[in-house]
Structures are given as structure tokens and as C-alpha cells.
Amino acid sequence: MDGKQILLDMTQDELKQYLMSNGQPAFRAKQLFGWLHKGVPFADMRNLPGALREQLAQECFDLPMELHASFPSQKDDTVKFLFACWDGNIIEGVLMHYHYGYSLCISTQIGCKMGCAFCASTLNGCVRSLTAGEMLAEVLLANRFLGDKGKVGHIVLMGSGEPLDNYDNVVHFLRLVNDPEGLNISLRNISLSTCGLVPQIDRLKEERLPVTLSISLHAPNDGIRTQIMPIARTYPIGELMQSVRSYVADTGRRVVFEYALIDQLNSKPEHARELAKLVRGLQCHVNLIPLNYVDERHLMPASPAAVQTFLKTLEGEHISATVRREMGSDIGGACGQLRRRHLEGNT
Numbered sequence: 001m002d003g004k005q006i007l008l009d010m011t012q013d014e015l016k017q018y019l020m021s022n023g024q025p026a027f028r029a030k031q032l033f034g035w036l037h038k039g040v041p042f043a044d045m046r047n048l049p050g051a052l053r054e055q056l057a058q059e060c061f062d063l064p065m066e067l068h069a070s071f072p073s074q075k076d077d078t079v080k081f082l083f084a085c086w087d088g089n090i091i092e093g094v095l096m097h098y099h100y101g102y103s104l105c106i107s108t109q110i111g112c113k114m115g116c117a118f119c120a121s122t123l124n125g126c127v128r129s130l131t132a133g134e135m136l137a138e139v140l141l142a143n144r145f146l147g148d149k150g151k152v153g154h155i156v157l158m159g160s161g162e163p164l165d166n167y168d169n170v171v172h173f174l175r176l177v178n179d180p181e182g183l184n185i186s187l188r189n190i191s192l193s194t195c196g197l198v199p200q201i202d203r204l205k206e207e208r209l210p211v212t213l214s215i216s217l218h219a220p221n222d223g224i225r226t227q228i229m230p231i232a233r234t235y236p237i238g239e240l241m242q243s244v245r246s247y248v249a250d251t252g253r254r255v256v257f258e259y260a261l262i263d264q265l266n267s268k269p270e271h272a273r274e275l276a277k278l279v280r281g282l283q284c285h286v287n288l289i290p291l292n293y294v295d296e297r298h299l300m301p302a303s304p305a306a307v308q309t310f311l312k313t314l315e316g317e318h319i320s321a322t323v324r325r326e327m328g329s330d331i332g333g334a335c336g337q338l339r340r341r342h343l344e345g346n347t
Contacts, residue, residue: 004086006064007036007056008133009172012181024052030181032056037182039063039140061086063137067145079145083138085110089127093138093159095145095152102146103154106138108170109161114195117228118218118260118291118299121160129161132172139183155185158193158214164200174209187211193258198235198243205247214256214287215244219266220274227265228299241278248283255282260289261310267302272310276317286314286321 010018016029028048035045042048042057056062068084077097082090094105110127112119143151155177157163163170170192177185193214194201204213217237219225225232244255257279261267279286288311291301302310307323314321 003059005060006086006131006133007032007060007062008064008136008176009131010133011176012179022055028052033181036062037136037140037179039137039144061133063140064131064134065091065137065141067141070145081138081142081145083107083141085130085134091130091138091160093142095142098154101153102142102150103156104139104142104152105156105159106135107159107161108135108157108163108166112161113165114162115230116195116216116218118262126161126165129166129169132169132176135169135173136176136183139177139185152183153185154189154191156191156193158191162195162197163192164194164197164204167200167203171204171207171209174211191256195229195231196235196240197231198239201240201243201247205250208251210251210253212256213244213247213253214258215240217257217275218260218262220271220278224266224271228262237278245282253283255284257284257286258289259286260291261302261307262291263300263302263306265299267306267310269309269313272313273317276314276319279319280317284320286319288314288321288323290323 005018007015007018012029012033015033016026019028019032020026031047032045035048040062042053042060042062045053048056064086065083068082068090070082071080073079079095081093081095083093084090089110091107091110093107096103096105107130109129111124112121113126115122139152139155146152157170174187174190174192177183177190178187187210191212191214192204193216195216201213216229217225218228219232219237222232222236222238225237247253248255257275259266259275275286288307290304290307291299311321311323
């Protein structure tokens, strides 16, 4: 790791142990933790001794990545980021502005191994998982970009990668970003999306972290789901839904089902009725997503009329549902599109 440590990976207690092992007093840990979680470079940590700052700069990362490029949308307030990791890898994030403030969609892995047929993130496979500190750095760099405009108050773990395939680092990130002496972002303002890793969903339930769990469902039955999501061959819908129902019952938290509407494949009224039957009686919301076209995938989005018919069919079945507002479509707003163009030398 370039011979350097990622200090943002550490809790305040871990920082204390690190500093004390280097002959520093324990109280420095709180000072350092506060600076790190503001995204302040070592040179500007004014209440730390100069010699310590120099040592830290030599041995550690203050931020383990930098903002490589930003792409503001011409259609709305959305901004797509490319972040350069310490090892030269590129990841992406999306900053969105809503009436309630700024929300950041972050990546949890460099690429993805899940192989979903509608997603660009998985086209180059998974290089590696991100650490908790690297995920935190995405938020800090977005805050630095915003400057006086505001701060990120909501986070969506829905960028490149499968969060629950990077379970330990993601849970550690959630605890760090919620730390009252750090960014102190409420876990209720964080959504975690998964394609349906059942054992990890069951494990997450036991963490008692009040995040919003989003399930990338995208089909009402296994016949369709296995065509577009390889994970469905390992964890069929029946097993997934049993896990989700247990999660809701034990946590009291509503789940969100993500459903990308693909022309003909999963977007007919009969599919909507089958979906309604699948989720009926569950504390949930269905988020309908107009499919983002990915050149390499050749899947076509459902027509606007088909999207509205699907929505009305669900509502007629008394299922809570909305159509996600399209944001950043002119800047490759969907997962993995911008990174893929960068890898191909087109950014």
C-alpha cells in the first residue's frame, strides 16, 4: 500500500494506540480524528506539533484518494465524480441535490463481480474492495467540492460494487461515518443496496444499524431474474424474500425494492401484478427505474408509457411505488458508465 497507512480506516481508539506507539500522548487521537474527518491535510492540522505532522505525511495518507475529475450535468444539479485511489485505480461517485440537501452515491468496490446484465460496473470485473477509509474519503472529497454550498447529509451505497460483498469494510464505514466526533451522518439517512446476498443480509440484520436496505430485485420471478442477475442462481427469489421478510420483522425498517424496467422482459402489466403478489404484506416501497442503456448490454429501456402503466398497475394493487427521477443522464449517471469510458480513454 505504497508503504503508507490509511488513517481514515481507524477508529479514535485505534488512532490512540497508533499515536502512543509513536511516543505521542493519547489526547492527540481526538485532535487527529477530528481533522481527518474534516478532510484537512496534515500540513493544516494546526494544533498538532510540526514534527508529528511531518511524520504522519511520510507514513500515512490523510486522504487515500483525490478528486480526479468532475462532470456537472447540464440538465440538473447532479455532478459525477471520478476519484483516483492511492494505487491509481479510478472509482466514481454521484452527487445529487434534493430539496432536503445533498446526497452522495458512493462506490464500495473498484468494479464488481456480480455480473448483472444491465450494469456497466461489472464489465471489467472487480479489481478489489475499498476500505472503510476510502469510502469515507469519497464523502470528504464531495464536501470539499461543495465548499460553502453545503455538506453531504445523505449517502447511497449504490455505486460500483456490491456492498455486502465487502461486508466488513462497509459495516466499519457505516460506524465511522456515523461517529458523533466525525461526520455524524445519521444511519437513517443512508441506503445500502444489494443484489441479494442472503447470508450477508441475515448478518446485517444482527448489526442493528438503522440503514435503509435496498434490494436490487428487477424481476418478479426466477425465470426472468436468472436471465439478468447471476446471483439468482445461488439465492432464488423465495430464499431472498424469506430473508428480507425476516429483516423487516426483526428491525422494523422498511425495505426498498429497486426494479429497472427493461422493454418486454420485465415491464408488462402481468409482471407488475406478479411483483405485487410477491411483496404484498411487507413493509416496503418499490422504486421503479427507467433503465439506463449500456452499449455493451443491448437491453432496451421500457417506454415511458410502459413505465407509467407498470406504476399504475402496482398502485392499483395497493403497493407503494414511485418512478425514480432520472438524474445526470447526460454525464453517464448510471453505475460504471463514466469509469468505463475513462478506462477506454474516452474521458
